[in-house]
Amino acid sequence: MSQLHHRLVGKLALETEVGPFLGDTRIRLLEAIERHGSISQAAKAVPLSYKAAWDAVDAMNNLADEALVTRTTGGRHGGGTQLTDYGRKIVAMYRAVEQEYQDALDRLAARMGEVEAGDVRKFQTLLKRMSMKTSARNQFVGKITGLREGEVDFEVRLRLDETNELVAVITRESAENLELAIGKEVFAFVKSSSLLLLTDPNVRTTARNQLWGEVSHIHDGPVNAEVGLTLPGGKTVTAVVTRDSVANLGLSLGSRACAVFKASAVILAVYA
Known part of the structure; x- marks a missing residue:
């Protein structure tokens, strides 16, 4: 052989x-x-x-x-x-x-x-x-700029660029396992289905994360549409919303919109 x-x-x-x-x-x-x-x-x-x-x-x-x-x-x-x-x-x-x-x-x-x-x-x-x-559509990387410790949870602030910042809320155990510290680089994941879109700057919401940008693409599906926003710093964020929402919000290429999501919707990861 x-x-x-x-x-x-x-x-x-x-x-x-x-x-x-x-x-x-x-x-x-x-x-x-x-x-x-x-x-x-x-x-x-x-x-x-x-x-x-x-x-x-x-x-x-x-x-x-x-x-x-x-x-x-x-x-x-x-x-x-x-x-x-x-x-x-x-x-x-x-x-x-x-x-x-x-x-x-x-x-x-x-x-x-x-x-x-x-x-x-x-x-x-x-x-x-x-x-x-990962199935998370939105993936970011940045350095920790703020940590606030609670009795059960940790609030983590993550700087994406000069304009944008994310806030995540994770458990104390997760924060300890990740060994989080100011200045440490971490990755953030947010599923597109966790995002809502707004166009009225006067609308108030309890969601901690609000990222304003311009609509850069809209991909229509039978029921839902995928909408991408380009943020001022050049990064992008993608949301999946109903086609009715696209029409009701008057979304079109170049129009301004805000991606809104809760701090609890952000998942963090670090280098092993």
């Missing part, structure tokens, strides 16, 4: 504790945006669905220190999409590191004959277990 040879062929992926940040598909999307100046044309070139392309751009902008992609709505040509200088640098760096990564895999593959097949399978299982995805 001939010897089984293993060859490692991989795609470079930059991961955060909340899931993928950059990978081959997202890099190709960024490169297509640079070529076409249109997210719809870029999505076709990858290919991705239009919604998946929007979701990827939102996720990258939310997790990056600076926006990778900027968008404009309306106008004579219906708006456009383009990479920022930071986005171009990220693409160039990714492609350079990708080549180094593959070279390293090739060197490792040359030594795979020394490794038992069972060890390879265990290694593959470990990689699978270590990967993590």
Whole structure:
């Protein structure tokens, strides 16, 4: 029987504790945006669905220190999409590191004959277990700016950027397990179904989190619609509301709206 040879062929992926940040598909999307100046044309070139392309751009902008992609709505040509200088640098760096990564895999593959097949399978299982995805549509990262301890709960204030801040309420036990402290970087998750949308700035609500922005996309479904808001700092937040709510609020691309959600709806995570 001939010897089984293993060859490692991989795609470079930059991961955060909340899931993928950059990978081959997202890099190709960024490169297509640079070529076409249109997210719809870029999505076709990858290919991705239009919604998946929007979701990827939102996720990258939310997790990056600076926006990778900027968008404009309306106008004579219906708006456009383009990479920022930071986005171009990220693409160039990714492609350079990708080549180094593959070279390293090739060197490792040359030594795979020394490794038992069972060890390879265990290694593959470990990689699978270590990967993590979340169903939360809204994912943010920021540093803790405030902690207030109660008898049962902890109130945690998280700075997203110069304009926006989140408030989360978690149990004392969770705060201790996460070892929270002022200045510590944490991740925040909020399900899109936990968000409400408002357009009247005079409406009062008990919800601690109120993020104002401009409607950047609306994806209609049979009953509900997914509405994305771009915040002043470039980050985005997504809510799922009924189609009737979209009509009643008069939501359209470029209109102002506020995403409202309770502090108890925010889930926090930290580096292990």
